[in-house]
Amino acid sequence: GQQVMQIPQYQHVQEGEDFTTYCNSSTTLSNIQWYKQRPGGHPVFLIQLVKSGEVKKQKRLTFQFGEAKKNSSLHITATQTTDVGTYFCAGGGDKIIFGKGTRLHILP
Amino acid sequence: NAGVTQTPKFQVLKTGQSMTLQCAQDMNHNSMYWYRQDPGMGLRLIYYSASEGTTDKGEVPNGYNVSRLNKREFSLRLESAAPSQTSVYFCASSAEYSGHGYTFGSGTRLTVV
Numbered sequence: 116g117q118q119v120m121q122i123p124q125y126q127h128v129q130e131g132e133d134f135t136t137y138c139n140s141s142t143t144l145s146n147i148q149w150y151k152q153r154p155g156g157h158p159v160f161l162i163q164l165v166k167s168g169e170v171k172k173q174k175r176l177t178f179q180f181g182e183a184k185k186n187s188s189l190h191i192t193a194t195q196t197t198d199v200g201t202y203f204c205a206g207g208g209d210k211i212i213f214g215k216g217t218r219l220h221i222l223p
Numbered sequence: 224n225a226g227v228t229q230t231p232k233f234q235v236l237k238t239g240q241s242m243t244l245q246c247a248q249d250m251n252h253n254s255m256y257w258y259r260q261d262p263g264m265g266l267r268l269i270y271y272s273a274s275e276g277t278t279d280k281g282e283v284p285n286g287y288n289v290s291r292l293n294k295r296e297f298s299l300r301l302e303s304a305a306p307s308q309t310s311v312y313f314c315a316s317s318a319e320y321s322g323h324g325y326t327f328g329s330g331t332r333l334t335v336v
Binding site for chain 2: 145157159160162163165205207210214215216
């Protein structure tokens, strides 16, 4: 069945360093969504990518959708303490499948 | 605009007890979902309702039942709670079944002893 793998599982970075999380699907996706969950909170929708090779930016966050629509990445430039949390990708096809998330920890 | 409202926020049950988790959305969304989140397991879909009047099993439906009461409300029932059902439960909704971002509720933290 359709699987969405996310790496790394955990990432510790110094404040100000960049951070990237990767999402890979076993099948071609119709879209990819990204969510952020703060510690103790609920997932919050960040963005959806639909087109092959699409790149979208939200301030310090850059989202990419691969040419084959089987992978995606989220890159955060110059991390801040407010970026702490778990970032989930969710692949859309016949159904939405969530990756297990990447937990980002910022060292001050 | 409240979005997705879940009740209760916390619950402790004894093994074998039953309870219903309530969820309501005020965004006129067609699709609603119930997920459970356990450490290291991500979000696992229990049941979903693609549209009013329909419900379908997700990845982990055993031990649960759902009711799509109307377009706004989607409840999750545990008939006989087990310790393995200790988890954080999230309700979510989206405009349509696929291709639209989900809005999540704030969650119910359930402990079964």
